[in-house]
Amino acid sequence: MRVLFGAIADDFTGATDLAGLLARSGLPVSLRIGVPEEPARAEETTAFEVIALKCRTAPVADAVAQARAALSWLKAAGAERFYWKYCSTFDSTPTGNIGPVAEALMADLGTGQTLYCPAFPENGRSVFMGHLFVGEQLLSESPMKDHPLTPMRDSSLLRLLQPQVKGAVGLASRMDVARGPEALKARLNDLYGRQIAHIIVDAVEDEDLLTIATASIDMPLITGASALAAPLPRLYRERGMLDGGEEAGARPSVGTGEIVLSGSCSAMTRTQVAHYLPTAACLRLDPLDLAENGVAAAVDWLKSRTPDEPKLIYASAEPEAVRQAQQKLGVEQAGLLVEDALAELARVALDLGIHRFVVAGGETAGAITRSLGVSRLTIGAEIAPGVPWTYADISGKTVALALKSGNFGGPAFFTEALQRLETQ
Numbered sequence: 001m002r003v004l005f006g007a008i009a010d011d012f013t014g015a016t017d018l019a020g021l022l023a024r025s026g027l028p029v030s031l032r033i034g035v036p037e038e039p040a041r042a043e044e045t046t047a048f049e050v051i052a053l054k055c056r057t058a059p060v061a062d063a064v065a066q067a068r069a070a071l072s073w074l075k076a077a078g079a080e081r082f083y084w085k086y087c088s089t090f091d092s093t094p095t096g097n098i099g100p101v102a103e104a105l106m107a108d109l110g111t112g113q114t115l116y117c118p119a120f121p122e123n124g125r126s127v128f129m130g131h132l133f134v135g136e137q138l139l140s141e142s143p144m145k146d147h148p149l150t151p152m153r154d155s156s157l158l159r160l161l162q163p164q165v166k167g168a169v170g171l172a173s174r175m176d177v178a179r180g181p182e183a184l185k186a187r188l189n190d191l192y193g194r195q196i197a198h199i200i201v202d203a204v205e206d207e208d209l210l211t212i213a214t215a216s217i218d219m220p221l222i223t224g225a226s227a228l229a230a231p232l233p234r235l236y237r238e239r240g241m242l243d244g245g246e247e248a249g250a251r252p253s254v255g256t257g258e259i260v261l262s263g264s265c266s267a268m269t270r271t272q273v274a275h276y277l278p279t280a281a282c283l284r285l286d287p288l289d290l291a292e293n294g295v296a297a298a299v300d301w302l303k304s305r306t307p308d309e310p311k312l313i314y315a316s317a318e319p320e321a322v323r324q325a326q327q328k329l330g331v332e333q334a335g336l337l338v339e340d341a342l343a344e345l346a347r348v349a350l351d352l353g354i355h356r357f358v359v360a361g362g363e364t365a366g367a368i369t370r371s372l373g374v375s376r377l378t379i380g381a382e383i384a385p386g387v388p389w390t391y392a393d394i395s396g397k398t399v400a401l402a403l404k405s406g407n408f409g410g411p412a413f414f415t416e417a418l419q420r421l422e423t424q
């Protein structure tokens with residue numbers, strides 16, 4: 001099928017979030033984990049192709065190389081419009097790669113301007129006067145200030161982005177957006193005339209995102225969280241850009257056996273873990289213990305459970321415990337120990353006959369899908385805004401994976417996800 005839209009996401013849960021919102025349109029969406037080694041074959045591509053990278057915290061050169069490789073695969077597949085997807089909390093550091101990747105993609109596409117809009121109103125992320133809010137709090141006052149890998153201590157997207165890029169950064173404010181797509185386009189042109197290449201665009205509600213998506217529909221590249229892409233299938237359809245043959249396939253049937261694996265320390269995940277604890281057999285992983293004794297005890301624990309009983313293995317911990325582990329082991333090592341342990345446990349779970357995996361944490365989900373050898377996901381029903389069930393074929397078995405980034409979902413997400421799979 002002809003590829004219309006090619007997206008590059010900086011992590012796995014970000015990619016599933018984006019793919020899930022696109023799939024709300026009823027159109028088929030394909031998600032590839034990493035850049036496929038083989039060029040795309042027309043008979044297996046869909047109108048919306050999403051490539052998940054694992055580069056949110058990667059050094060700039062590495063992230064840029066990955067994103068450029070993804071872009072050239074998508075271009076060769078025939079994609080005409082491109083999207084760079086990062087987190088709705090703009091996770092990055094001053095040496096972060098959101099800006100450098102955007103700049104490299106712009107250069108490869110020969111375009112002089114792009115937009116940045118991480119707003120996701122349905123999940124409480126909004127941008128006003130270039131400042132990012134999480135619910136009613138500024139980003140820098142939200143729990144994101146304590147993120148294990150990317151603590152966000154500033155809320156100004158202009159200040160966060162400018163040190164990352166060579167070109168000038170400007171703002172199209174809510175006032176510009178409120179005047180509608182034509183006025184916003186005029187504002188973008190005006191900024192372009194003043195050689196402002198990187199435009200932060202305010203959005204506080206879905207209507208704003210529709211305005212922005214409409215105004216930017218002919219731009220080769222736009223960037224943001226997932227929500228800015230959500231109106232695109234509808235806009236493409238209204239403009240007659242789809243050829244009409246696109247239809248999502250039937251949902252695959254999945255065997256039983258379930259497990260929840262959580263490596264996210266985000267505030268919402270900790271609430272979800274606390275909520276699920278009384279209803280499941282649970283095992284807590286401690287990075288200090290993993291450093292000393294390895295994962296064998298956890299593997300034994302998992303083997304002692306039955307596939308069908310509700311189970312949770314989690315490393316999720318309070319900010320103070322995370323800090324202590326990081327001080328002793330180093331930030332990267334602490335994270336890797338947990339990711340590797342959960343990845344191995346996922347493999348053991350698969351061998352034990354478990355087919356249903358709920359995973360919390362973006363990096364964690366990346367590590368787990370890689371260790372399961374998953375390279376392509378089909379997108380299924382949405383569990384919570386931005387979190388769909390996805391299906392993968394692993395050595396002839398169909399496995400269902402719900403890959404949830406840190407702050408997504410409500411307190412009962414783990415139970416809701418597994419129930420949703422039963423009833424769809």
Ligand code: ADP
Pocket residue numbers: 148149263264265266269286287315316317321322325326334335336337338339360361362363364365404405406407
């Ligand atoms: P989120 O989606 O919430 O950002 P991620 O999985 O992307 O979650 O990131 C969380 C990181 O924190 C991972 O690298 C994970 O291995 C690490 N981590 C998890 N638990 C702990 C812990 N108890 N101490 C230190 N680091 C941890």
